[in-house]
Amino acid sequence: MINFEALFNISYGLYVVCSGDKNRGNGFISNTVFQVTAEPAKFATCCNKNNFTAEFIQKCGAFSVSILNVNASSEIFGTFGYKSGKDIDKLAGMTVRYGDTGVPIVINDSMAFLECKVVQTVDVGTHLIFIGELVNAEILDDIQEPMTYLYYRQIRKGVAPKNAPTYIDKSKLETREKDLLLKKYKCSSCGYIYDEDTESVKFADLPDDWVCPLCGAYKSDFFEI
Amino acid sequence: MINFEALFNISYGLYVVCSGDKNRGNGFISNTVFQVTAEPAKFATCCNKNNFTAEFIQKCGAFSVSILNVNASSEIFGTFGYKSGKDIDKLAGMTVRYGDTGVPIVINDSMAFLECKVVQTVDVGTHLIFIGELVNAEILDDIQEPMTYLYYRQIRKGVAPKNAPTYIDKSKLETREKDLLLKKYKCSSCGYIYDEDTESVKFADLPDDWVCPLCGAYKSDFFEI
Numbered sequence: 001m002i003n004f005e006a007l008f009n010i011s012y013g014l015y016v017v018c019s020g021d022k023n024r025g026n027g028f029i030s031n032t033v034f035q036v037t038a039e040p041a042k043f044a045t046c047c048n049k050n051n052f053t054a055e056f057i058q059k060c061g062a063f064s065v066s067i068l069n070v071n072a073s074s075e076i077f078g079t080f081g082y083k084s085g086k087d088i089d090k091l092a093g094m095t096v097r098y099g100d101t102g103v104p105i106v107i108n109d110s111m112a113f114l115e116c117k118v119v120q121t122v123d124v125g126t127h128l129i130f131i132g133e134l135v136n137a138e139i140l141d142d143i144q145e146p147m148t149y150l151y152y153r154q155i156r157k158g159v160a161p162k163n164a165p166t167y168i169d170k171s172k173l174e175t176r177e178k179d180l181l182l183k184k185y186k187c188s189s190c191g192y193i194y195d196e197d198t199e200s201v202k203f204a205d206l207p208d209d210w211v212c213p214l215c216g217a218y219k220s221d222f223f224e225i
Numbered sequence: 226m227i228n229f230e231a232l233f234n235i236s237y238g239l240y241v242v243c244s245g246d247k248n249r250g251n252g253f254i255s256n257t258v259f260q261v262t263a264e265p266a267k268f269a270t271c272c273n274k275n276n277f278t279a280e281f282i283q284k285c286g287a288f289s290v291s292i293l294n295v296n297a298s299s300e301i302f303g304t305f306g307y308k309s310g311k312d313i314d315k316l317a318g319m320t321v322r323y324g325d326t327g328v329p330i331v332i333n334d335s336m337a338f339l340e341c342k343v344v345q346t347v348d349v350g351t352h353l354i355f356i357g358e359l360v361n362a363e364i365l366d367d368i369q370e371p372m373t374y375l376y377y378r379q380i381r382k383g384v385a386p387k388n389a390p391t392y393i394d395k396s397k398l399e400t401r402e403k404d405l406l407l408k409k410y411k412c413s414s415c416g417y418i419y420d421e422d423t424e425s426v427k428f429a430d431l432p433d434d435w436v437c438p439l440c441g442a443y444k445s446d447f448f449e450i
């Protein structure tokens with residue numbers, strides 16, 4: 001018997017994983033970055049085969065990991081977590097550094113970053129695990145705590161996007177988490193209802209300049225129902 | 226440039242990963258348990274090739290993951306983290322269930338567990354990554370929070386044992402973490418000094434029935450110097 005709610009007890013951080021170069025790069029929000037060996041220091045990250053970033057990592061043979069702080073903005077999650085680099089240039093407007101391998105490194109809302117050279121790629125079905133040797137690691141901010149997946153889910157009310165290895169179809173959940181996940185917001189101007197159950201983006205993660213698709217009212221004109 | 230202190234910002238939980246059967250099983254403390262695909266749900270765990278448990282996982286083709294709660298006892302860490310199953314039967318005296326695959330599942334101090342059937346084994350150098358398909362998942366306690374590696378390091382003052390993928394040779398660290406790690410305890414009875422710098426076990430993680438190797442005084446007779 002599988003109780004999918006048990007899976008929420010596995011701990012993860014939240015990261016922006018990037019690849020590419022100065023001409024064109026892309027990144028996505030990842031919760032699966034972990035160290036796999038100490039000598040030498042090697043890190044694994046898990047990436048959906050459909051993620052645009054997977055193509056960049058395979059082409060460039062390197063990736064960066066920006067470790068998000070606990071106060072990371074909704075914009076970061078909105079841009080890197082719920083949009084595709086096939087549609088927009090996610091790095092436009094971000095503060096970006098370029099690493100020794102040439103990959104972009106997102107500095108916004110990050111407390112530290114790693115840069116890794118891919119040494120192994122493992123096909124695990126819907127996802128690829130990229131294993132990279134650490135070539136660069138720097139602390140950007142040593143005051144804040146790192147953002148955890150638990151905090152993102154419980155306090156920020158975020159959900160895993162469809163491409164995440166931890167995505168859980170809501171029909172598989174029982175009561176507690178289901179209640180936590182489903183919310184509706186109503187536009188006080190025209191009555192339009194934003195139903196998180198049928199949308200791919202949590203209301204809280206919509207950009208601040210998002211407007212009601214019906215009447216153009218501001219996000220702040222919506223209230224939870 | 227690699228600042229190894231940046232690596233402490235990667236988030237992990239803490240788990241007892243077990244394998245074997247009713248006749249003989251073994252387990253170790255792991256911080257690297259991650260979901261790698263959602264459909265089907267597959268999990269990865271990283272295990273040092275020298276870990277006794279690695280032999281069991283390879284032989285049995287399955288493993289269990291007990292998700293430790295934040296109040297997990299020092300005995301759990303002492304037994305599963307700093308001792309070898311080659312020397313003792315780690316499961317003796319523990320509350321153990323046996324899963325569908327036959328593997329032992331440690332219930333002590335656990336808030337949930339997973340059981341996985343190995344579908345892939347990846348050699349990443351000093352370690353093996355076992356990738357298993359989820360066959361069983363259960364919540365044992367839904368009140369506590371899961372133990373995180375950050376909490377274990379900062380609040381419980383634990384360190385990664387040598388076989389951990391996140392083990393960091395202290396000489397690689399700069400100031401902050403180094404100070405945090407090194408402590409000495411003196412026996413008030415005979416003056417014997419327990420120096421964590423030369424020992425493999427943190428003083429706090431020594432079992433309660435540990436005694437001074439020189440005079441046999443109790444652990445509680447030691448004070449930090």
